[in-house]
Structure formats: C-alpha cells, structure tokens
Amino acid sequence: MTSTYDLISSIPSYMVEIISSHILGNPLDIQGFAEGLSDDRRLGEIFEGLDEKQVSLLMDMFELGSQVQWDTISSIYGDELDDVRDMLKTLGNKGVVFQGGLSGRDPIILLPSLIPLLEAERMKSFRSGDDLLWDPPGHLDIWGHIALINTVRSTRIRCKSGMEPFKRGWEFIEERLGSLLEWPRIYWELVELGCLQEIKGVVAVQHSACTDLAMEGDARYSIWRFLQSCKSYPGMEYRVFNLIGDKTLSKDFFCRCLILELISRNPDMPDVYEKVESLVNLWISFGVLQKETSGKWVRFADGVFTALQSGKVEVPLTGYSDEVIIQPNMEVLVPRDLDPIDLLNMGEIADVVRADVVSIYRLTKRSVFRALRQGWNADEIGNFFDRVSRHDVPDNILKTIKGWSASHAEAHIIKGTFLVFSNARHNVPQGLDEILPGIFRIPDKCDNDIAAFLDKRDVMVRGMEEESEPGSGISWGKLLPMKELSRYQCKALRKEGIYPFGMVTPLPYGTRGEVVFEEALHEGRTLIIFYPRHGYGEIQVKKISPIYMYRKGGVPFVEAFCEDTGEGEVFDISKVRGFFSTVDTS
C-alpha cells in the first residue's frame, strides 16, 4: 500500500460514506475520508492513547510489511487470538487497521498514514553503539578443518559414493580428532567447500582448495557459516542484513523481527522462538554479530556489514602464534592459533597424532617422504621448522630428516611396462629383468603388485598415483552484495474491497448466522449486509430492516425492508457474505 488514498480507494464506494461517518463522524467522499484518516493530530492522539499491547501489535504488523495474513497473526498470537481480535476491532474502529476482504481470514492492513509514527517508534530500537561496552566478538577458527585435512593426508580413507567414509575411516578420523566434538560436521563442510574430493573411492585432499581455505578461511569462514545457517530459512540473511545494517539494534527487537519473519514465511513452523534465540546466539558465537556487554544490544561485528554489502571479504592481518615446539622424540606440539598456512604445511611434513588443546604431530619416515613428494626438501623443512619453532630445533631431528631425505627412493612405472629406479636399488623386487642400468621390465599386469611392494618399502612410485585433479579452488558459494529492500511493497488487494477491521463481519456459518438476523428483528435494528447481486455475483451493500424469517426447503430466508430500494425484499441468509456489524439502529 503506498498511500492512504489508495487504501481508501479500495473501499467499495457505497461504503465510504457509511464508514467515514462511523470513524470520523461525517459522511465523506474518498478524498475527504483519506485526508481525515491521515490527519496528523488525530493520528497523534490515537497513538498516544494506545496501550502497550496495542502499540506492540501495530509494531509487529509494521515489521511484517504493513499487510499481514490472518494465518500469520494466528501463529504469532496463538492463545491470545481473541484478545488480538478485540484489539484489532478497536483499532479498526479508529480507522488505523483494515481488513482486505470479507472471508473472515483476510489480510490485515495498516493505515499507511500511521507509518511515520510507527517508524519513529521503531527507531527507538536503534541507537549509536559508540558509547556502549561490547563483548569481544566471537571467532570461528579453522584449525579443526586443517587438522582434518592433515589427518586425511596421512592415510588412505576409503569412502562410499557421496564421500561417506567407511567405518574404519570414521574411526581413524575420530582417533585423531576425537577431542573435537564436531569432527563429522567439519568433514562434511570440507566436502562442501571442495577441499576433500573422492578419487577412485578414496578421500583425497584438493590442494588448491585447501590452500585457499588456509589463506582466507579465518576471515571468510564465519560469514560462510552464517550464510549456511540461514539456508534453512530462505531470505533470512537478507532480513538480518536489512534489519541491522550498520547500526546497533536492540537484541529483543531483533529477535522479535526474526520471529515475525519466520512465522510470516511459514506459520506452521514449530519452536520458532527457540530457533531464533539459538540462531542469534550462534551468530554471536560465530563473530558475525557482536553483543553489548549487558546483552541488550547487537550489531554486526567489524567487517561483516561491509563484506555482506560488497560481497567481498577483506582478509585482515592476524597475529598468529609461532610457538610450535619440536621435541627430540619426533613430536611436534602445535598450538591452535598457529597460522593456518603453517598448520597446513605441518600436515604435509608430519602426521597428526591427536588434535587437541595443543595438537600433537609426529615426524615419521613416511610423513617426511610425503613432504618430499609434495616438493619439499630437507633444507626447506629445516627452515620451516626454524621459523615456526619456539626453541632451537633439536639436532637429531634435522639430521634424521636429512638422512631420510637422502634415503628417499623414487621409482617410475612407465605405462605398466618399465620400472625406472632413481636410487636405493636394493628395493628392486626380485626377479625383474634389468634391461638397462636402473631400468627393469615389468611382467604383464604386475605393475600394481610392484607398486604395492615398493610402497611398503617407502619407495615413491610415480605413474601409479591417484593424482588429484588440478583444483579450481575453494567453493565458498555465493556471497552476493546485499541491498536494502523496500519495506512497504504494494500487494494486490482482494476483490471484495478493504474495510476497517471488525466493522464488516462475515456472517457466521449455519444457525449462528440466522441468530444475527433474529436479534436484529427482535431489537428492531437495521443491518447493512453484503449480498451478491442475483445472476452476477457482484457484491451489493444493502441496508435492511428484518421483518420476518422463515425456512423453505431447509434454507433460511429473511424478508426485510431494503432502505436502498425502498421496498421489501427477500434475502437467502446462506448467501449473505457479511454484515456491517457496528451500525446498530436506524
């Protein structure tokens, strides 16, 4: 609804005078009625005179877009529905709430001229956050993700289609990441982000995506989690963005708005209040929202509004720990706040023993060979350790890595026919023909056996590996720039017109409808009824005085004097759509 005039235009013309008489005391035309309803002084007085519940009801309707479906109202207010109906009637009689039809379950519409007052009321829920004390924003780190990636690296985890690991695979992950209660969720997040892929039934690490995760994850992950948490509630992220913007907002008001949002989308949604409470707390824990110390106010944490608005996340310079402890017994103790890139590198060089408060990695011959395959050499490993280690790297560690590096044997299987050795020839399987120095012929279909034999002896076999495909990077999904939506969108009105709420009542079904006419008959009252024009279906408004009631063929009829035509007419009560309930006597 864009203006009060538009709204009033939707009232059947023959009703305008009646309704304006009732609300403003004068029979007015559309323009006069619209002007009268919009009179600031009148509205101000009405608003001043409302009680807290009435204001709250109006605010709810305002947040719901000024036009609310009856189902939504009944879901929001549930047990209090009768009280709400009474309140709406009162407000309808003051001309600030309208109903969009005669079905009895019609949308409820706010008087557009009331909106500035409601907007002013709404602004009381916002304030500047500069003078408030704020809890430090939460932070979602990605060390658990990197630890899981490192765990997957250290073994071959077989999986079913859909990347569900077999039981042994889950057990392996749990052994190492058991202290992280959420390791299954982390696994599936990595799959969704494209960091883990299936290659020939084995869970494989997608290097490029993992590097992206390590580089951007700290900044992007919390926003990604926020967007993921909104997935079950379409449009929620936009609503949150529009509600908070770059301002500070009352937490209660914020929660109420989200509750209204969810109910308006799905009036049957269960446990909405609990859901919203947990969502808001979740977003605070993610560090997307920041909570004022007393818990009364919330706002977007630094950088989040800009990220949502622009669709770009700025990766801040974060101070990471360089407190890795490398022990002479090959253990590497890694704090959680190590730079994710370094943590990822650590996983290439050492095996995860246990991810915990301080994670324990272990250097093994196999893990060092893995690093060598990834392109590291002994000096680079030594330099890396030197950089991240709090203490001097023990001499035996460096020497052992050098020794392993020197003993690292490589073999290449060429098309399953030739085996080419780089060094450590004592690892050559017995019985192969050496056709040239270091080059052996592989018997038919024995390449897999030879590869397995060499693998057991820690010989790196090229030409047989399950190389992961060149990655396309991480898939953070869409982070679209969000724009503020217009709050008051025009919606199609019902054919049956607009009426002040409660002034027009649908005729109750069955004998209860007949009672309305009986009472009017006995009390000598005039009724204004809505009656379909015979043969056309068009609704006519008739002002009638009941004279006599009877049944014919089981159908109730009322014979009445019609003031519009000045004649007696007979009306089929079952066809009466509604009546103007507030007019009593003529």
Added chain:
Amino acid sequence: MTITDKPVIVQSDGSILLEVMSSQYEDARDAILPFAELIKSPEYVHTYRITPLSIWNAAAMGASCENILCSLKRYSRYEIPAGVAFRIKEAFSRWDSIRLVRHSDGMLKVEFRTRALFEEITSRPAIKNIIARSAPPLEIIISEEMRGRFKHILIKTGYPVNDLVGYEQGDSLDIRLRDTCVSGQDFALRQYQAEATDNFWAGGGPRGGQGIVVLPCGSGKTIVGMEAMAKAGTYTLILCTNVSAVRQWISELLDKTTLNPADIGEYTGSKKEIKPVTVTTYQMLTYRKTRTGPFEHMKLIQALNWGLLIYDEVHVVPAPIFRATTEIQAKRRLGLTATLVREDGLEEDTFSLVGPKCYDVPWKELEQKGFIAQAVCYEIRLPLPEEKEMEYGLASDRARFRIASENIYKDRVIKDIIRKHADESILVIGQYISQLKRISAVLNAPLITGSTPNAKRDMLYASFRRGDVPVLVVSKVANFAIDLPDASVAIQVSGTFGSRQEEAQRLGRILRPKERISNFYTLVSDQTTEEAFAHKRQIFLAEQGYKYRIEQWSRDDINL
C-alpha cells in the same frame, strides 16, 4: 603469573603437557606429580597422564579431588577440558568404595560403600568364586589367600580396593644403614632416595608397604632397597636378574649396612644359603626340570617368615613370579626399576601384584642435580660395505637386520672412538657373539658373554674397575645390574631390534656419578632396517630427556 607463564596444558584425553622452560616448571611439577604419572620427559615438554590409577594413588596418599582440580587450574594455560574434570571426579568417587579389612575369624572382610556396588561386584562370576560367605547388604567375607586375586580382579574391573588389612611383620632383624661405609667412604641417603623410601613405607601403615620405585641406573636404587629394609627391620628376600647382581647386592649390603656375612645368604646355582636376608635370582625361583614340572625353588618364598620382598629390575619379573606374588599379599613388596616399560606389556600386572608406582623422577633431573652422570648420546650412521649391499637387498627382513648390525665398518669406527676416549673406561656392548668375538680380537680386549664363567667375569670386572682393562667387550649379559663404576663410554654396536628396555639398561651402565661427561655411542648402518630400530630407541632416550646427536660417516671417512 600471566597466562603464557603457566606451564601446564591439560589435554582432553587426560594427558598433561608441562613446559620445562617455564619459570613455574618446578612448582607445577611438584603440584601435579602426586596425581599424574610421568610418561615421557623429552627436552622441552614433559608429558604426564592422569589415569584412574594415578588418581587412586593420590587419594590413597590423602589428596582431595578439590586440591587436584585447584592445582590444575592454577597452572593450566587453558581451560581444563570438562571431560577431564569429570573423569577425575569419577575416579575419586570410586576410591575407598571397597575396603578390605581383617575379620574377627582370621578371614578378610570386604566392605562395599553402597548396595548397588555390592550387587554389581558380587554378581561377577570371577568374584562369586572367591566369596567364602556373603554378609548382605554391604559385606562379603573372603579367605586370606584370595587377597591378591581379589584385588587383581577388582582393579581390572575398574575398582580399586582400599587394602587396610596390613602386613605380616615377618621375623625381626636389626639392620641399619652406616654413616661410613666399610670401604671408608662417607655415606648418607640422598634426598630423592629418602623420598622414595618414605613414599614406599608411608609411615609403616597399611597404605604403604607395597610399590615400585622408578629411578635411573646409577642413581642408587639398591640403597633405596636397603633403607626400606632398615625401616621394615625384618627378614628380607631379594630377587635379582642374575648371579652378578646377587653378588653386587650382597657386597653393597655388607658395605653400607650393619648386617654381617652371617646374616646374608646367597641362593643361586652354586650356593643354597637361606638366611635372614637372602638374595636370589628370578631364574632360580622359576627353575624346573621339565616344562610341566614344579618350580623346585619357589618354596624359598615360604622358607622363612619374610617381612619384605624386594624385586630388583621389576620390569623383567617373569609370569610365575607374578603368580607366586598373588599368594603373598600379606608381605611387604618393593619393586625397583629404571623403567616401567615392559616389552611384553604386563605393566598392569606389575601394578596390581607388586604394587603401584610410588616414586618416579625424570632422569634428566637427577643428572642436572649431579646425582647421576651427565650423558651425551651419539648415533653414528655408517654405510654398508659396497659388497654387502646386494646380499642385504636379497636377504629376508631378519637377515637384513643382522647384516646391518654386523657391518664390518663398525670396527673401524669403534677404534676411532676408543682413540678419542683413550684415557677412559669403555664398554663395547653388542648382541651377536660372532660380531663381539671379531671386535674383541680387533681391539685385543676381553670379551664377556653368557658362557663366561662367573669367576672369570668377576675377575674381568675387577680389572676393569681398577683400570687394568680399559676396554671390555660385553654381550647382553651386561644389560643387567653389573656395577662398573668407572665406565664412562659405552659403544653399542648391535641390539635387540628396538628394545627400549635394553637401551635404558645399557645407558645405565655409564650413568653412575662421575666428574667427566659420559658418552653413549650407537653405531647404525645407514639406510637399513637397523636404522629404523635405532630410531625407535633414539626416541626412547629422547623421551628420557637426552640430547641425541647424529653423525654421518661416509665410505671416504671410514677409509681415511
């Protein structure tokens, strides 16, 4: 103390990481030692573990759950994982829920704290067989002979028995430690030896009197045993690993206690003396003529009214001794060892039958305080001779290990090391007799193996002590309890695969306090299976806090 100064990190699996470089290290260590077991102590961060056993030990020593949690909170850098606090509380709740006390009719009474526990425990078939009679709602009666078995079963089901029955006193024996040894040296207990004995003795009450003291070789475990004997003042049976160790015990007892030769008996293959203090070997007790025959000398355990049994090198106690130990739970039992690691994984039996660990101290700490020699470990990697490479490549895994172990280049390196330590006493220790014979011949040094007669061994040991023989080549017989006070260099040329226990014992040969730094060399064939096993042993020593230096020799270095 700021958060980063706090040296303790409590992990969610109950392990505790303790940073050695922290200024708070010693305070934190003293705070956690009563309720956590030291697992490893490498250079920078020591690992302890909280287990139900460690909590029950602490509870038995009078610690409270609140104190334990307080100590953790005080020194912990991060919040204590909720699961750990829960497990500590749960373990505490189990302590003293089952008590074993003496009953009026000479039987033993088991008291349960709750009816539910009574039902749970007495419904177990293994326990049902032990019950002499039931005295519901909260008591059962068992015979005295079942004391060990009952405790053993209960500990395996997760319930500690608070054994308040006490011990048989044994026949009394006047024994005191001397202030001056017979040899003329001043003698006094070191602080850690006194602490170890006090922990074991626990005031002489029923809560003490059984346990294991873990101290490095050379730190005076024998003296802890003697002090325990002095506190008990009773007939004592001492079980050792071999005859040399038996004689060493006897010699130490005569030197440092008021006992005279008439009080001490040697029960070995050559002598069968049973005296108020009798020293014997595990092999003697477990000797039987046939595989299924009776243990003929096991009766020694019941021969006199012993009040105390001492298990030297308790980590090698054989299974029949464990079985015999279940029958003698009324006697005080002290285990002595340098390492609780058992390659057969029977640590739990050691705990339940001999007793819980009652004292442990990192080796490195004693080294820093000068109680044991400062040692440096070297691993020297040398290549296989070229002509051996193909043989090695074609050999089975076991044969490969032997080929690598017997690498002839090792002889050249040994000579070099001996030249470098010309004025020191040097042990060359190995696994393969043929290799040792070869080295003995090359070095012109005497060789001691299992077949060397005891008299010759003792003579060679004496010569070695005097310095007449600077280099001694020994087989694995030297792994246990020979006292070589002047050995300051050990060269390990081959070993039993990756045995950590052997590594500890061999290093122990050079740890007796001395003015110079001891050196422990391990020679390893590079890029062979020996390297992998050496790596395992290297990790073990690193976990004891030793720096491990690695040197690489090329064929050129060897041929120079």
